[in-house]
Amino acid sequence: MTTYPRLLADIGGTNARFALQEAPGAAPAHILKLAAADHAGPGEAAQAYLRQVAEATGAPLATPRWAALAVATAVGEDRVAFTNSAWAFSRRGLQQQLGLDGLLVLNDFEALALSLPVLRGEQLRCEAGPPPAPQGTLAVVGPGTGLGVGAVVATRAGWVALPGEGGHVTLAAADDLEAALLKVVRREHPHVSAERLLSGIGLPLLYRGLGEVLGQTVDAGLDTAAIVTRGLDGSDALCGRTIDQFCALLGGVAGNAALTLGARGGVYIGGGIVPRFAERFFASAFRQRFEAKGRFEAYLQAIPTPLIVDTLAALSGAALAIEQAAGSA
The missing domain is CATH 3.40.367.20 (Hexokinase; domain 1)
Structure with a gap:
């Protein structure tokens, strides 16, 4: 059974950015930014996003099989509550609401950290020349609505994220x-x-x-x-x-x-x-x-x-998280 299309989201305290990955190796597509305050929770925002994509493309409403949500809060068990937003949800409830075969919920800077090894060119600005090829341990510190910190480590099995607060x-x-x-x-x-x-x-x-x-x-x-x-x-x-x-x-x-x-x-x-x-x-x-x-x-x-300088980089990290969990089928 295919795991595509895959729903990707980067949800901060103010905005939720959504995208679809429609095939293996494809870049996040149909990217839209929704204001968190306009929706009751991530499930409602995701449904509104999918309707907007269908209206804009004239295609049937997409039915994602897997989703990865990068959220601006600590991630523990089933209940997820945002640090700088009124949103809170149940992982199991959200998976049922969206009819998903699989759902990943990860810290937003865990997702951003996973994007670091593949950031290139116009996605970055450096004070003195291009950055060296990614190796060892990479960290990211990011002031947005709140302040996120994350890291990723090169291992024999690939890049492994280190989420934290x-x-x-x-x-x-x-x-x-x-x-x-x-x-x-x-x-x-x-x-x-x-x-x-x-x-x-x-x-x-x-x-x-x-x-x-x-x-x-x-x-x-x-x-x-x-x-x-x-x-x-x-x-x-x-x-x-x-x-x-x-x-x-x-x-x-x-x-x-x-x-x-x-x-x-x-x-x-x-x-x-x-x-x-x-x-x-x-x-x-x-x-x-x-x-x-x-x-x-x-x-x-x-x-x-x-x-x-690419504010959508975490979506690529969310896509990699599903790749690591579900493969490329």
Whole structure:
């Protein structure tokens, strides 16, 4: 029995991206982005996606045989609840709802990590030349609605993903200013995780906290998009300082991930935020802070840090996850 077509999904706290893989080796097709808030859950969103594809192509409604959902939360047993979204579902219930022969649910950064070995060309931006051929251990750190961390390891059986929740590690200060910043943020959040500041939900908090530390007036109503826009166009110096501080803090977290995972093949920067200001990112203190690990500075200097500019890369990782589980039939 064929396992095609296969339904692929990359579901974050804000948007759900869907695609179909229609044959072995085929690239994800019919890619659409749906707002999570417009649907009761992933089952309803998937059904709406399939109807939209049928309407757009004039073809009969596709009936996926297998599906892989990359979700922005920790994945355990049957019940899955999103960290930064109201969505929650039962794996068994979702498989029955969609009439699937097989369903995989994996952490979104597990899926993104699985895509790393096949990312090429226009999917990546590097500060100095193309990245080396993927080998050993590769990691990915990505600020989006939240902050994801994942890795993939080359084994004799192929690439094996290492899912985790590294975005929730405790954020550390590297200097007196950051120590003061964390002291301010801890008044509101006793545990300041990396995600608390290095994410779409965290950037406004970083902006307000930095303003208090620097003694500058803040606009409490600014959201992430406005902070980025004002910071890049030069209309607000504090917004610009916030972007720079964001990059510096991200460098420290990425360097920690490299050391913890032994990711000598590269630490990739994913998520939807950093590609919005790629030039500023490459000119920032990110790389300096990535390498600033004392006696292991030389170790980190040899590790590339490519920027993933393809926001659909996790769909390829979801396709590989089904390939590993079900084969290519």
